Amino acid sequence: MLIKKPDDIASSEITPEAVYLRRREFMQGAAAMAAMAVAPMAFSAPSPLSHTPVDARAGNPFYTGETQTPFSDASRYNNFYEFGTDKSDPAKYASALTVDPWSIDVEGEVDKPGKYALEDILKSVDIEERVYRLRCVEAWSMVIPWLGFPLSDLIRQWQPTSKAKYIQFETLYRPSEMRGQRSAFSTIDWPYIEGLRMDEAMHPLTLMSVGMYGRELPNQNGAPIRLVVPWKYGFKSVKSIVKIRFTERQPKTSWQGIAPREYGFYANVNPKVDHPRWSQRYERRLPSSLLSPNRIRTQMFNGYEEQVAGLYKGMNLRRYY
């Protein structure tokens, strides 16, 4: 059978080296496309973050030309349960969060563990713009221009050991500033945990974001630094990251803990595999309205199939949802 457990995949298949190579090929293609860019993007708002604009040419996976969701919607309609369960709660309550100073603890199977200050991290990378589709598991989606840098840039600096097969991410736990964490009725066991397989983390599409729409990330969108994995459901793109742990075993994510049948570790966008409680075949692209609900078909891997399908070759995606 084609069914292959992730554990059965030879570890050579997911060593960073193999991924570096694949990534280089990918980057060369993208660089060629970027070279053909006609004009640099113009930004309406002056950016506090310097960044390299990317090519807006159709077909560039880094930069979808689809209509962007207005900033006012992307910053006021959020799932960030640390601040409450209503979509409008994060925008209302996230201002309580202090994001400066900020650092990330790097732990586990890595040669350079330690506490890294955000300023130092930002000095070591180039910020660029990426326009990605974001598909929430709840069947709505947005198109968001992020500012950030490939996660692989950081991973390479920290030098994971050969045992590092997965990465675990942790969101800040600070109930004094995050009112949702004080709720006694939450289904989530804080802090919020997410994870990626090493090859997913090294993939050039996988972004660490520090801004959007040409400005710094609003708190409710995961300031000061968050993950963006565009081919996976939004809950994988963990916000306000304080800890990154390199592990040999697959991390147990928060949503797997809450409802393992509904939210798997992979959580790849897949119109053919329904959430047990609702269909994933369609999505409402926001902003939607009652007269034109903007209901569109969901694409395999959220439209990034060409770039990421290879990561899951031979895996039964119905089983590893």
Add this chain to the structure above:
Amino acid sequence: MVDVTDRARQLRGKGWDKPLVFVLCLLPLAAVVYGAVLGGLGPDPVKALIVMTGDWAIRALLVVFSVSALRSWLGWSRLLRFRRMLGLFAGFYASLHLLVVATYLFAWDWTIVLEELSERPYIIAGFAAWLLLLPMVVTSNNYSIRRLGRRWRQLHRLIYPVMGLAWLHVVWQVRSSYLEALIYGLLIVVLALPRLRRFQFTR
């Protein structure tokens, strides 16, 4: 005009109270229409509308359901005068909710409807609740009461399974917080207590 029954006189007795309750029951609809027409439902109005109509459907059900409990605890039998209207409004908001879901989530596509109705327990529970509401809605008139006699009361005990199914419909949707489901569940159980006791006595 010609035949003024006791009941009708009683209804007219207070003149203003029924119209007042009627207008109060229309307020959620006004909020829904206001949000839908003038905006204010946010970037995902479909979802907002579904949640809003669903919330008012279950609240209206809870209000009708509380009438007889309030009567047995506090002796508020005057509330009985509003029960029919409250029940019809509960049916109305549940139907509006179903209409929004059918239009925007299912897009009136029968293959989707069949799939949802066969695969998703929370949809099955919601739909069953709505189906069981229908016979009560249809028989909420003097003619049916006279016609059905004893059986009318029996028929309207359907409110119990309706409350249970509506609760299941909400519980099975819980994602990140149990609070709402817990409140509804407690209310339903507490409001059912007096009648559960009565069932015991009659048996």
